[in-house]
Amino acid sequence: MPTSAKGTGKTRKVLGALVFIFVLLGLYWGLLHAPTHPVQLDIQRIMYLHIPSILTAYLAFFIVFVGSCLYLWKGERRDDILANSAAEIGVLLTAVTIITGILWGKKTWFSPGDWWTWDARLTLTALLLLIFVGYLMLRALIEDERRGAVCGAVLGIIGFLDIPLIHMAVHWFQTLHQAPSILQTEKAPWENIPPDWLVPLSINFIAFILLFFYLLSLRLHVGEIEEEIKKLKLYGRA
Amino acid sequence: MNILRQTYWLLWKDVLLEIRRRESLLSMFFFGTILLFLFHFSFEIPRDKTAAMAPGLLWLAFIFTGTLALTQLFQDEKESQCLDALLLCPMDRGALYLAKVLFNFLIMMLVELVIFPLFGILFNLDLWNLLPSLFGVALLGTLGFCVLGTLFSALTLRARAKELLLPLILFPLMIPSILGAIRAMQIIFGAGNSEELFQWIRMLIVFDVIFMTVGFLIFEWVIEE
Amino acid sequence: MGVVLRRVSKSYGFFWALREIDLTFNKGDCVALLGPNGAGKTTLLKLLSALLYPTSGEIEVDGQTLKQGNLQARSTVGLLSPDGQIYDKLTAKENLQFFTALSGNNFSPRDLDHALGQVGLSSWSDAYGSSLSHGMKCRLAIAKWSLIEPSLLLLDEPYGVLDGSGVDLLESFLKRLCQKGAIVVMATHNVQRVLALCTRALILNGGKVIFDEPRQEPWKSFHAAFADFLPSEE
Numbered sequence: 001m002p003t004s005a006k007g008t009g010k011t012r013k014v015l016g017a018l019v020f021i022f023v024l025l026g027l028y029w030g031l032l033h034a035p036t037h038p039v040q041l042d043i044q045r046i047m048y049l050h051i052p053s054i055l056t057a058y059l060a061f062f063i064v065f066v067g068s069c070l071y072l073w074k075g076e077r078r079d080d081i082l083a084n085s086a087a088e089i090g091v092l093l094t095a096v097t098i099i100t101g102i103l104w105g106k107k108t109w110f111s112p113g114d115w116w117t118w119d120a121r122l123t124l125t126a127l128l129l130l131i132f133v134g135y136l137m138l139r140a141l142i143e144d145e146r147r148g149a150v151c152g153a154v155l156g157i158i159g160f161l162d163i164p165l166i167h168m169a170v171h172w173f174q175t176l177h178q179a180p181s182i183l184q185t186e187k188a189p190w191e192n193i194p195p196d197w198l199v200p201l202s203i204n205f206i207a208f209i210l211l212f213f214y215l216l217s218l219r220l221h222v223g224e225i226e227e228e229i230k231k232l233k234l235y236g237r238a
Numbered sequence: 239m240n241i242l243r244q245t246y247w248l249l250w251k252d253v254l255l256e257i258r259r260r261e262s263l264l265s266m267f268f269f270g271t272i273l274l275f276l277f278h279f280s281f282e283i284p285r286d287k288t289a290a291m292a293p294g295l296l297w298l299a300f301i302f303t304g305t306l307a308l309t310q311l312f313q314d315e316k317e318s319q320c321l322d323a324l325l326l327c328p329m330d331r332g333a334l335y336l337a338k339v340l341f342n343f344l345i346m347m348l349v350e351l352v353i354f355p356l357f358g359i360l361f362n363l364d365l366w367n368l369l370p371s372l373f374g375v376a377l378l379g380t381l382g383f384c385v386l387g388t389l390f391s392a393l394t395l396r397a398r399a400k401e402l403l404l405p406l407i408l409f410p411l412m413i414p415s416i417l418g419a420i421r422a423m424q425i426i427f428g429a430g431n432s433e434e435l436f437q438w439i440r441m442l443i444v445f446d447v448i449f450m451t452v453g454f455l456i457f458e459w460v461i462e463e
Numbered sequence: 464m465g466v467v468l469r470r471v472s473k474s475y476g477f478f479w480a481l482r483e484i485d486l487t488f489n490k491g492d493c494v495a496l497l498g499p500n501g502a503g504k505t506t507l508l509k510l511l512s513a514l515l516y517p518t519s520g521e522i523e524v525d526g527q528t529l530k531q532g533n534l535q536a537r538s539t540v541g542l543l544s545p546d547g548q549i550y551d552k553l554t555a556k557e558n559l560q561f562f563t564a565l566s567g568n569n570f571s572p573r574d575l576d577h578a579l580g581q582v583g584l585s586s587w588s589d590a591y592g593s594s595l596s597h598g599m600k601c602r603l604a605i606a607k608w609s610l611i612e613p614s615l616l617l618l619d620e621p622y623g624v625l626d627g628s629g630v631d632l633l634e635s636f637l638k639r640l641c642q643k644g645a646i647v648v649m650a651t652h653n654v655q656r657v658l659a660l661c662t663r664a665l666i667l668n669g670g671k672v673i674f675d676e677p678r679q680e681p682w683k684s685f686h687a688a689f690a691d692f693l694p695s696e697e
Contacts (some may be wrong), residue, residue: 045424058349065402072459087248124415127410130410137403137407138393138394138397141398141400141403143398144463147463150459151393151460153459154456155393155407157452158449158452162449165414165444165445165448166410166411166413166414169441172417172421172434172438172441173417
């Protein structure tokens, strides 16, 4: 095994340790140390999970786009693995966002007893989840490696280009069409954040970003090992 | 210029085959009609609500029938290896994309040409004066559907369970175009102002232009193995 | 005209169909491509016709690398597949007209009729593709490629469907093509026939070239190599 591979293995371990520290710190600060919300009480602490996960999901989907473009341009398998892994983690984070959002919203701004509201932001996040679940399905249902990579890249690019349009369309649909009383789009529940909450929020955000890159590096490592196996098979027995 | 000539030949072939086989058009037309009956049974639309519900129902019918056509778009040619023969030709892959988009657009518009009046008759909706403007919107919406649908039809061509996969990845991405078409038609039926109408029409045009361009440029990667 | 393969490999998942193949085909070569099932013959033909792209390595046709978007390199490559590649509801003549037009040629109806006559399909020119037999479809394909005249023609097991006169037709067409300086590569299991025709033989096994020699009389080394992997054949 070349020394560079050992080097990246070490970096990954350091990254893993950092993830561990920051997640623990974030959990402690967010759940115990940060002040309780005057109105929403403890349910507001879900914010420390909700916001970092959606922001990291956006980052993940942006990386899907970048990896897809790079793959179509250069044809390096590494870029495809990057895009595919980022999509997997992005889907996970989006699902976390929606679940935490529903739990939070149910206690605060949904109509009493509701489990869902067709608010523009919630709808958009759900659509984002559907689009990238479609991406993962596409990847799973195409056997040929190169073909799957190309199709995934095309879908990754189209999806990314489409998101602003979907965003606009859904917003217009809600604002121009439905009664404004349902609307919550003008002000997000987490706006006007006092500094006491900003610190734990930032720590959790860093923890999520680190976790994301850690998971990504693990997936890339699996890809490298696969390539290694393929090379061995190529030069191995006839 | 060459690309237009190639597009012409490819379209000529598709139209001729459709005239001789009469597969897609007829099955799409009957499927659309059956959907109208199903809508009647599922919703029992009251007379005063018909105009408000018409755009959504019509568009739902077109999307389902259109998906039917999309899954067939490359299937025959793949099975008969004609797709290989096409790819062996030194033609611009964009020409193949344009021809397929135009062909799908053509048969969907023909189906809509029948289904619109049929809806008016079956549900006693007086839409005859509105037909030209409705078709204007339908034109833009259908083009958007074909532009992205053709690309994804080729994309799922070599996947397992492609008939299921195609709508799964196509529909969420079609939302701007679907919303645009439905809202624009609702406004034509009298629910909204003209300013909003133009906003949605702009959305439809932007959608068509963006994805027509992307599809044209990217199709080469999608269709080749 | 020349075709060069440099360390060409193709994998399907973890399976390598071709392993680092280096080959050069020269003007006028008529190559017999032999080997057991699964040796990589069809994969090699698909790579040469750019229906597939190599996992690594590159293929040059006439100094141009075969890759996505390179139409010029592609315009010189033909693949004659015995079954299919014919539209079922277009007539024989329309099929011919359609494919030659897409290849950038403009033939008059008389040219097309002539080409159909050459392959013995005159009376079938207005018949739908679906009513043609396998052998007739193959003849139609011969007519198509004789009009387009590719400078690299690939064939995948064409003998199976053709009758006696069809085989003669095919072989005289291939000889004519090679005399004009084109390269012909034919994958087949009909060793007897192809040995009489070819100027060079290639044997693939396990994704590697295990034999590559110009034709000679007598050809002891060929029979030795051939017997090696297919003992029942010799």
